Each structure stands twice: as C-alpha cells, then as structure tokens.
Amino acid sequence: MSDAYLDLQSWQVASAAGLILINATISIRLQLGLERTLVIASVRTVTQLLLVGLVLHWVFELSHLAAVAGVMMLMTAIAAGTAWQRAGRRHPGMLINVVVSIWGSSWLVLAFAMTVVFRETQPWYDPQYAIPLLGMILGNTLNGITLGLSTTVEALSGRRHEVEALLALGATRWEAARSLIQESVKVGMIPIVNSMMVVGLVSLPGMMTGQLLSGVAPLAAVRYQIVIMFVIASATSLGVVAIVLLTFLRISNSHHQFYFDEIVTAVKGRRQT
Amino acid sequence: MSTSSILLACRDLQRNNERGGTPLLHGITVQVRIGDRCAMVGASGSGKSLLLRALAQLDPRATGAVTFRGQAADEMRIPLFRRHVMYVTQHVTLLPGTVEDNLRIPFQLAARRSESFDRERIVGQLNTLGRDAEFLDKPVSELSGGEARTVTLLRALQLQASVLLLDEPTSSLDDASARAVESLVHAWFTRQPERAYLWVTHSEDQARRVADRVWRMEGGRLDQDTSLRGLPVERS
Numbered sequence: 001m002s003d004a005y006l007d008l009q010s011w012q013v014a015s016a017a018g019l020i021l022i023n024a025t026i027s028i029r030l031q032l033g034l035e036r037t038l039v040i041a042s043v044r045t046v047t048q049l050l051l052v053g054l055v056l057h058w059v060f061e062l063s064h065l066a067a068v069a070g071v072m073m074l075m076t077a078i079a080a081g082t083a084w085q086r087a088g089r090r091h092p093g094m095l096i097n098v099v100v101s102i103w104g105s106s107w108l109v110l111a112f113a114m115t116v117v118f119r120e121t122q123p124w125y126d127p128q129y130a131i132p133l134l135g136m137i138l139g140n141t142l143n144g145i146t147l148g149l150s151t152t153v154e155a156l157s158g159r160r161h162e163v164e165a166l167l168a169l170g171a172t173r174w175e176a177a178r179s180l181i182q183e184s185v186k187v188g189m190i191p192i193v194n195s196m197m198v199v200g201l202v203s204l205p206g207m208m209t210g211q212l213l214s215g216v217a218p219l220a221a222v223r224y225q226i227v228i229m230f231v232i233a234s235a236t237s238l239g240v241v242a243i244v245l246l247t248f249l250r251i252s253n254s255h256h257q258f259y260f261d262e263i264v265t266a267v268k269g270r271r272q273t
Numbered sequence: 274m275s276t277s278s279i280l281l282a283c284r285d286l287q288r289n290n291e292r293g294g295t296p297l298l299h300g301i302t303v304q305v306r307i308g309d310r311c312a313m314v315g316a317s318g319s320g321k322s323l324l325l326r327a328l329a330q331l332d333p334r335a336t337g338a339v340t341f342r343g344q345a346a347d348e349m350r351i352p353l354f355r356r357h358v359m360y361v362t363q364h365v366t367l368l369p370g371t372v373e374d375n376l377r378i379p380f381q382l383a384a385r386r387s388e389s390f391d392r393e394r395i396v397g398q399l400n401t402l403g404r405d406a407e408f409l410d411k412p413v414s415e416l417s418g419g420e421a422r423t424v425t426l427l428r429a430l431q432l433q434a435s436v437l438l439l440d441e442p443t444s445s446l447d448d449a450s451a452r453a454v455e456s457l458v459h460a461w462f463t464r465q466p467e468r469a470y471l472w473v474t475h476s477e478d479q480a481r482r483v484a485d486r487v488w489r490m491e492g493g494r495l496d497q498d499t500s501l502r503g504l505p506v507e508r509s
Contacts, residue, residue, distance in 0.1 A: 164331060165366030169429070170356040170384035256351045257333040261291065 005214035017042065059127050068127045072134050076103050079138040083146045089153045091262045097246040101145055105239035106137045113231050136207060136228055137235045140192055144236040145243045148188025152247045153263055155180035160260045173252040181244055188240030192233050199229060279343065280469050281305040281358055281436045286327050286337035288320075288493075298323055298335070298493045305436055309469040310462065312484030313495075314477055320493040321473045322363070325438040328471075329360035341435075352384040359434040363441040365421040372416070373409040376428050388433055398427060398460070402453050419446050426454060430461045437461070437470040443479070455483055 020042050027034040059067045080099040087094065110133055114121065118129050156163070159180055166176040199205060200222075204212075207228055211221035252258045282305070288298040298320050305311060313321050327335035330346050339346040346354045367375045377390050396406045402423060413421065426442050439458065443451035462468050472483050480487050489496040 161362060161364040161366050162368065165362050165364070165425070166378070166382075167331060167352075168329060168355060168360040168362060169379045169382060169432070170352045170359075171382045172352050172384075175382055253333055255330060255333070255347075256355075257331060259333055261334075 017046070056127070056131065059131070063123065063127060065123070065125055068125050068130060071127075071131060072107075075131075075134060075138055076106060079106075079142045083142050083149065086146045087149055087153065088266060089150075089157060089263050090266045091153065091247075091251060091259070091264070093250045094149075094153075094247070097243060097250060098145065098149065101239050101242040101246060102138065102141055105145075105235045105237075105242055106134060106141050108238065109231055109235035110134050110137060113227070117227055117231075132207070133228070133231065137232055140195075140232045141235045141239040143191050144188045144240045147190070148184050148240040149243045149247060151187040152180065152184040152244050155184060156247075156251055156258070156260065157263045160258075163258060167256055167258075171256075173248075173256040173258070176256075177248055177252070177258075181248055184244045185240055188244065189237065192236040196229055196233060199225070205229075277343075278306045279304050280307055280309075280341065280467070281328065282340045283328060284338045286324070286335060286339070288323055288327060288332065288335045291334065296493055298327065300337070301495045303488070303495065303497060305469045305471060307467045307469060309471075309486060310484045311469070311471045311486045311488060312480035313471060313473045313488045313490055314475070314480050315490035317475075319490040321490045322440050323493075324490065324495070325360055325440050325471065325473060329358060329438055330354060331360060350384075352382070356384045356433075357435045358438065359429055359432065359436070360438040361426060361429045361440060361442055363444060365418070365425055367413040367416075367421055367424060370413060371409065372411050372413060372424050375413060375424060376409070376431065379428065379432055385432065391431065395427065395431060398430070398457060401456060401460075402450075419450050422446060423450065423454065426457065430457055433465075435468055437468075437472075439470060439472045441473050441475065444475070451479070455479070458483070 020038060023038050024035050026032070027038060055071065059071055077099075080095075080102045083102060084090075084095050084098045110130065113133055114124055114126075114130055118126075121129050156177070163176045163180075167173070205225050205228070208221045208225040211224060212218060216224075251260070251262065282303065284302045286298055286301040287296060289296050301324060313324070315321050323332065323335075326332040327337070328339060330339065330351055341349065341354055341357055346358075368378065373392075376395060379385050380388055380390050392409075395409070399405065399408050413424065416424065422442070422445055429437065437458070442458070443454050446454060458470065458472070462470060472480075474480050474483070486497070
C-alpha cells in the first residue's frame with residue numbers, strides 16, 4: 001500500500017473532464033437538448049470547486065478563528081437558505097426556524113466532535129477538521145430538515161379538519177398534532193437511517209473514498225467514517241426534531257389554536273394561498 | 274332571568290378578514306342559557322361557522338370576550354373549556370380504524386380522563402339509527418358518507434358537554450337520516466338538565482323542528498330571536 005497520494009496534474013483533470021463529451025454526444029444523437037446544460041454544469045463544477053479550493057487553501061494557511069468561523073457561517077447560511085427555498089409551502093417565521101434548526105443542530109454536534117472526538121487537534125477549531133466535518137453535517141442535515149419541514153407543513157395543511165376535530169373534543173394542541181409530528185420526524189430521519197443501514201454495502205461514503213485515495217489505511221478510514229456517520233445522524237436528528245417542533249409551536253399558540261390560514265403555497269418566488 | 278342560568282356568552286365578538294381588514298363578524302353579543310335550543314340560519318358565507326368557531330375558541334383571529342358559566346374562556350384551560358363547550362365540525366373527521374376506535378378517541382385525551390366509553394349506550398343509540406353492535410367493528414374506510422357523518426356526531430354526543438355547537442350536522446344526510454340525527458341530539462339534550470345547543474342549518478324547516486330560538490346571520494351581523502318568514506317558531 002502506498003503512503004502517499006497521487007498528486008493530479010492539470011492534464012489528468014482535463015482528461016477526466018473530457019468524459020463529459022460522451023454525455024454531450026449522447027445528448028446530440030438522441031436530440032435531448034442537454035448539451036448547453038451539460039456545458040454550464042461542467043463549467044460550474046470546475047469554477048465552484050476551484051474557488052472553494054482557493055478559499056480553503058487560504059483559510060487553512062491562515063488558521064485564524066475569525067476566518068474559519070466566517071467560512072462556516074457562510075456554509076450554514078447557504079444550507080439554511082436552500083432548505084427554506086425547497087419548501088413547497090411556507091408560513092411566517094419559517095426562515096428563522098430553518099436557520100435556528102440548521103445552525104443549532106450542526107454547530108452543537110460539531111462542537112462536540114471537535115472538543116471530544118477530535119480533541120487532539122491544534123487549535124481546537126483546526127479548519128482541516130472543522131470545515132469538512134461541518135460540510136458533511138450540513139449536507140445531510142439539510143436533507144432531513146427539508147423533508148421534516150415539508151411533511152409537517154403539508155400535514156398541518158392537509159389534515160386541518162382532523163386536528164381541529166380533536167381540538168374540539170378537548171385535545172391539547174400537542175394531542176391534536178402528535179401523530180403528524182411523529183410522522184414528520186420519522187420522514188425527516190429516513191435518509192440518514194437508510195444511509196446507516198447500507199453504508200459500505202451499496203457504496204463507499206465520499207469521505208472514506210477520499211481517505212483511501214489519499215493513502216489512509218482502510219481500517220483507519222473506516223474509523224473516521226464511523227465517527228462521521230454518528231455525528232451526521234446526531235445532527236440530523238436534532239435538526240429534524242427542532243424544525244418540526246418549531247413549526248408546530250409557530251403554527252399554534254398556548255390557547256390551543258392553530259394558524260392554519262398562515263400556511264401558503266410558494267410558487268416561483270410568489271406566494272399564493 | 275338570573276345570570277347563573279347563562280351557560281355560554283360572548284360580548285363584542287369580532288373577526289376581521291386578514292387581507293382587507295373587512296369585518297367578517299361585527300361585534301356579536303349573545304347568551305345561551307340552560308335549556309336553550311337555538312338554531313342559526315343564514316346564507317353561505319354569512320359567518321355562521323365563523324361564529325361557532327369563535328365561540329369554541331378554535332379561531333385565533335377572533336377578538337372579544339367569551340365566557341362559560343360566567344368564567345372567561347381566556348382564564349380557563351382551553352381544553353377544559355372545550356370539554357364543556359363542544360364544536361361539532363361539518364367535516365367528516367374519522368381516523369383510520371374501526372367505528373369503535375374512533376368513538377374511543379375522546380377518552381384518550383387528558384381533558385377527558387374522568388369519562389369512560391359506554392359501549393352499551395352507544396349500541397342503544399345505534400339501534401335508534403337502525404344499526405346493531407356489529408357496526409362498531411366496521412372499518413371507517415367502508416362507511417358511506419352519511420354513516421361517517423353520523424359516527425362523527427355520535428363521537429361528540431356521547432361526551433359530557435354542556436353546550437353543543439353543531440355546524441350543519443345533517444348537511445349531507447337524506448331526510449330519514451337527518452331526522453334520526455335530530456332525535457339523537459334531542460336525546461342528548463334531555464339526558465342532562467343543564468344543557469343547551471346552537472344548531473347551524475340551511476333549512477328553515479329543520480330550524481323550526483330543533484329550536485326554540487332562531488337566530489339569523491347576515492353579512493356577519495346576528496339578528497337574534499328572529500321569526501322564520503313571519504311564521505312563529507315551532508316548539509317540538
């Protein structure tokens with residue numbers, strides 16, 4: 001086994017990029033009309049990753065808390081904005097709920113990982129660990145929160161009469177909405193639970209693959225991957241529970257009433273009831 | 274009449290349209306006393322359901338004071354208030370399971386732990402409707418629209434409420450089923466001495482049959498103790 005990784009040269013990257021020509025040829029022959037999209041996607045892939053590489057190179061070199069925190073805040077804000085934009089239905093206060101859920105869950109679990117699991121790192125916010133970890137946490141938490149949020153809002157909207165009937169019979173707001181809250185949390189947890197069930201069997205996780213390619217021993221890479229899976233699962237659980245409960249609290253009040261009319265459908269930037 | 278006979282009252286109850294701020298309920302003040310059998314008639318969209326929902330404290334947008342036996346609803350635990358003042362929605366709201374599963378739902382709620390499911394009484398009520406005990410085992414997915422509405426109503430009528438707010442409980446039923454439901458509500462009303470109901474209906478004939486007092490809602494304004502097209506209110 002080699003201890004060093006193969007440092008790719010520009011021509012090697014370019015040769016891999018040439019594979020996209022196969023996709024373009026298929027698109028042209030089958031008249032799919034995807035050539036332009038493929039070119040744009042390829043250019044974006046290269047540009048975005050080069051920019052990220054440059055920024056990370058600068059942050060790693062600097063290794064200053066403010067720079068690391070700035071990059072992490074930007075990553076978290078983009079994740080929160082993405083989750084909010086994906087929601088088919090919205091209500092007032094949803095964006096702040098999404099921000100709180102993503103920020104709270106990912107940073108809390110990251111803080112635990114950096115101060116307990118990776119406590120030997122120097123400094124404790126070592127960007128080599130903190131930034132990739134946060135990226136993996138955010139990517140998965142984002143999916144869970146989006147699913148949990150969508151399911152909650154859809155259920156509150158679609159099962160309004162059921163919830164109101166229970167309230168009318170004397171249910172508390174929690175009793176009236178408990179089943180849909182439970183369902184929403186379960187739905188939000190599906191992707192990470194599925195990933196945990198098949199990890200290593202269906203595909204090798206990206207981080208582990210990266211470590212193997214860079215020469216890390218398989219068992220050492222596996223240990224990292226196990227840690228990552230638990231960190232991601234924990235953050236996703238916290239994020240999903242947070243967004244579902246915050247949505248429930250925002251759509252109801254202490255008088256056991258629900259603001260169903262505040263849920264509106266988001267259509268291309270406009271909002272329709 | 275003494276104030277102790279007042280079960281449910283509201284003062285200056287108002288609800289505005291969220292967008293335009295247009296009033297949907299215009300400062301309504303009403304009292305429902307022990308033994309009152311009230312009907313509310315009016316065109317669709319006149320505000321009948323809004324008034325019932327506001328009285329049941331289901332509507333977060335309504336303002337004004339609502340009291341039960343002189344105590345402000347705001348000062349009571351709302352689930353406890355709704356245990357006494359119960360709104361029966363015009364929608365079918367059964368959960369997956371059998372008829373009996375659905376009839377047992379209220380007794381799983383914290384506010385109703387002191388009450389218990391009385392199977393014998395339910396079977397008696399089903400007999401009134403021409404059904405036997407086997408109906409309790411029927412999955413709700415197999416019920417007709419009329420049957421589902423009846424089960425929704427039975428679920429409420431078995432409980433120890435003081436005031437029922439009935440929102441068009443017979444709207445999708447045939448005449449015979451509607452009459453059977455009227456009998457069930459009448460039986461509920463006479464079972465305990467200190468009860469009252471407010472029944473929303475589109476049918477003036479039904480209003481005559483089921484009520485002593487008839488209110489008419491028009492454009493969010495309530496005309497209390499109105500007569501129906503000049504005819505005296507019928508007492509059954």
